[in-house]
Amino acid sequence: MVSLMRAAIVKVFSTKYSLTLPAAALNYIEQVLIENEIPEDEWIVGLEFWAKEYLKGEESSSLVSLPALKKAYESLQLGTTDDVATADPSEVNVESYFSVVDAFDMPPVHFDAVRGGFVPGRWKPSVAGQASSRSAFLRERWGIIKEIILRNENFTPPALGGHDRANYLKLTSIRNLLGRAGQLFLLFGMLSRDPEGKLCLEDGEGRVVLDMQDAVPGEGLFTEGCMVLIEGEYTLEETIRVLAMGHPPSEKRDVARGLHGHVDFLGGGAMSLKEEQKYLPTIQANTQVSFVILSDVWLDHPRTIPALRRMFEGYAEAVEYRPMAFVLCGNFSQKGWEGEGGLKRYTNAFNALTDLLFEFPLLHSSHFIFVPGPLDPWSSTTFPRPAIPSVFASRLTQRIPKARFVSNPCRIRYFGMELVICREDLMSKMVRNLVGVKKEGEADMKRYLVQTILDQTHLSPLPISIRPTLWEYDHALRLYPMPSSVVLADKYERYELTYEGCHVFNPGRFVGSGSETGGEFEWSMYYPATGRSERSALSLE
Structure with missing residues (x-):
């Protein structure tokens, strides 16, 4: 045959x-x-x-x-x-259009500033990285954002001459400031520090010291490592007296996909915007598809396993609405894995979770995705972080058919949608390293954090001295083209908001405050059909 x-x-x-x-x-x-x-x-x-x-x-x-x-x-x-x-869109096998993408499996796609587009990498990325990669990934990040700025209508000169041609915004490079003291300029570059510790702006062609005394920051969080637009006066002391500072404009997903739809960013094959739009009727028709997302699932906490059992019982009984995926983010241990008896305690915790999941065979058709947190083995300060080692995962993956341990961050691809999942205490890191923000009474820190990472097109817009990254895997941290949704699993309080069409949410700690004596266990449900999330919670009382 x-x-x-x-x-x-x-x-x-x-x-x-x-x-x-x-x-x-x-x-x-x-x-x-x-x-x-x-x-x-x-x-x-x-x-x-x-x-x-x-x-x-x-x-x-x-x-x-x-x-x-x-x-x-x-x-x-x-x-x-x-x-x-x-x-009939409701009869399509949606399971075949679902995939999980590990950060270390994403193809290396580099930005070519000369061509103004993306090209595939010539070699496989390395954790150690070549010396040239140390500065290359920052130049690429700078180049991507500069292209977005120059495509923005406020920076694009009219095609025909006339009075309006003189009104568009013009960027000036730092090397062109010399000899022009007393004039106002609009600059674009990265915030950094010089050897003397003074705040500077770098743009690849030079560096200039910033005088922030009169600066009025725009909306968002400003830290070293951020790419910013600065309006200021060049002084006789060869510094910039900053008058205004803001994040670069963002570019919506549809615009970016229209420009770069031929590029395979995730490794599952390139998809044009036209193809992506074909899937919309099917996505919207399958309203029952959902993802359950939990963060800080402390398996060594005495009330976590009972709370998980209650949650799984509820989903197992919902015959028509069982989630397609359960995403469990770390930390999976309240105390971490280091110290006396840490490894044994950690292993026993995952064994208990394995036994619990085995009690619910009706849920084995769902995907179980495990994303490590900052305290999970083997703890490292670098980003992206590898998956939890197989020594802890093997028993669970052998008994639960669709269980998978992946990197932090990772991505879920569902038809033409892209959901980025990142477990990082990003709010505290950004706040500790602020160099500028609006007055506290005026600041909406949740919205500012979301706006910052999406305008910066990056999950960690911090210098590598503060948040070390693997140079040759920086492409796995990009948020360009803008994803459909982003999960910022953080120990900070839960929130959900939408910025420029991208839905961003923090599910909050599964084991929240008050859980020792009762309290609520909370998580988020994400529905691809609407592109929105909602809070879920239970109490053991």
Whole structure:
């Protein structure tokens, strides 16, 4: 039968449409036909549709690529082609469009300032990193934001001459300040410190000391490492007397996807904005799909396992609305894993969780995703952080079929949506390192934090001396193109808000204050159909 199937595939793809099938593509087609139990008399018709759909794709070539072949198959499943009758969106197998992306599996995509676009990396990233990578990742971050600024309507000169042509905002490089004391300038660069500890602005071409005495910060949090726009006067002392400071403008997801839809940022194949929009009816029709997101699941806390049992019982009873995924973020130990008996205590805690999950076979169709926190093994100050070691995870992954331990941060891809999950005490780090913020009475710290990371297009806009990052994995921390949603799991109080179309929320600690004596255990439910989250809670009383 396999030989007959292969002959039918070659007849359609190679003989009729002159396409060359590599072994991986041929095996994938065979796998699809077998898994879907397609009758032999329907092979040719189905393969005809598939080949035609492949040739319509933007990435089609005579040598068939596996990602493009998969895209064509997905389009046929969704019924979004002219040749296939429209399928009922609620009947599409949404499970096949769900995936979890580990930060260390994301392809290295670098920003080329000359081309103004992204190019794939030439070599595999290394944890140690080459010496040249030390400055390259900062130049790339600066280049990405500068391109966003120059595309903004306030910085774009009119195509035709006239009075309006003189009114657009113009950036000046630091090296062009010399000899122009007493004039006002608009600068873009990174906040840093010089060897004497003075606050400076760097733009890749030079550095200038900032006089912040008269500065009026805009909305957001300003720390060293942030890329900022500064308006100020160049003085005879060769400093900038800052009058105003603000974050760069953000770029909405649709705009960025329209420009860079051909780039494969996550490693699952590039998806154009047009393709992404095809999925919207299916996403909106499947309102029952949800993700449960918990943070600070202290497994060594005496009331955590009973609270988890109560929560799992509730979801197991909801036949039609069982979550597609449970995302459990660390820390998974209240005291950390270090110290006397720490490793044994940590191992026993995960064994108890494994036994608990095994009691609910109805939930085994859901994905269980574990994201490490700052105190989980093996603790490291670098970012991104690897997954919890297999010595703790192996028993759970062997008994629970869809359990996966991933990096911090990680990403969930659901159709064309992207959900970034980051477990980091970011609010406290940003506040401790502020160099400027509006007066306390005027500041909405939650909104300012969200605005800062999205305007900075990065999960950690701090210098590496404060928040060390793995140079060659900095691309895994980017928030460009802007994700659909971001989870900022933080020990800070819970919140949920939307900025420039991106929904950002903190689920709060699962084991909150008062849990020792009762209190509530809280988490968040995220619904892709609406792109919004809502609070959930229970009490053991």
